[in-house]
Amino acid sequence: MAKKRFRQAARHERRFFPQSSANPILVRLIGAVGAMSLGAGAFGQFASDAPEPSKVTPWLLAGGAALFGFAIWWGTSGDPVLRVGAGGAGIDRGTIRRIPWHATSKVSWDGANKAVVVQGRDEADQELIIRARVASQPQAAAWIVKEARERVPHTVEVPEDADIPAAVDDPTDVLPMDPLQVVGRRCAESNKSIAYEPDARVCTRCERVYHKDFVPKTCECGAALGHLREKSA
Ligand SMILES: [Zn+2]
Incomplete structure (x- = not known):
């Protein structure tokens, strides 16, 4: 009997261009x-x-x-293009650096500069801070907070009354993303190296990667992973 091949979820992100704050x-x-x-x-x-x-x-x-x-x-303001989506919050200066949701340590609000600040480590495990100023990047700020509250709520330290606009669902912002590179990554539960793509299971909320034999009931981000666990043969 042919075994149904496990498929990674399709990934998308939104791209936001900076707006000039000058008249x-x-x-x-x-x-x-x-x-x-x-x-x-x-x-x-x-x-x-x-x-x-x-x-x-x-x-x-x-x-x-x-x-x-x-x-x-x-x-033309000096602020960079920002990206927000499955892969986390990203900064796009020709090359893109993203802080995956599972590597996000804090999403906070800088009231003095009216900016959403994302702290964490990028895909190359380097420290990275991404700032989305409401004046130049209102929708990036809105979407970072919206997605972070849904995906990694424990990292969000943004007051409910922060001066951030509501997130607007504009389909022209949305771009497809390449599938997550999982081969060579280590399982977040067992530290076992993922040698074959079909062995990987990815949390759709924070994109933590697990080996199929070691998927916990609940991801560290709080998401239930029951649907990713192998049915025991
Ligand atoms: Zn997760």
């Missing part, structure tokens, strides 16, 4: 003035029919370029 109309206005000066300067310098370029045009060019550059710098 967007003002940024656009300064950018536009800068661009116009650049255009006028370029016209005067290179395209005008006047026998000699005006003495003003180099200044228009330089000033325009400076203003334009300032608008770009001011309009």
Whole structure:
């Protein structure tokens, strides 16, 4: 009789781009003035029919370029792209570092800076702190707290009245994730090394990995694991 192959749950996460906290109309206005000066300067310098370029045009060019550059710098906040989902909270600067839920030590609220702070260890077991400022990353902050309360509630130290918006379920934020790499990981219960992918059982809440023969009744995150335990033959 063919044995039903155990399948890992599909994984998803949300990706959030930072919002500028600067006034967007003002940024656009300064950018536009800068661009116009650049255009006028370029016209005067290179395209005008006047026998000699005006003495003003180099200044228009330089000033325009400076203003334009300032608008770009001011309009794009320095905050990184953040990711929240099955794999934990992540910071995306081209390469992605995530703090898996099971490696999250604390999710707290920085009231002075109005930011949600995630502390823990990343997938390479390095210490990592991820900050989601409500001003630039309101939905990342909201989703980190929402998911952490559902998945690893014992780590959450965010007051109920913290100034965080409600999490909005926008499907355009959602991205599929690769399956969790389980081969070579150690079972969280027995420390036994996982040599074959079918031997791994993954807690769908915190993504702790167990060997199929050592799945406890309850995960350390509090999730019931009965459905992952081998039926004794
Ligand atoms: Zn768990």
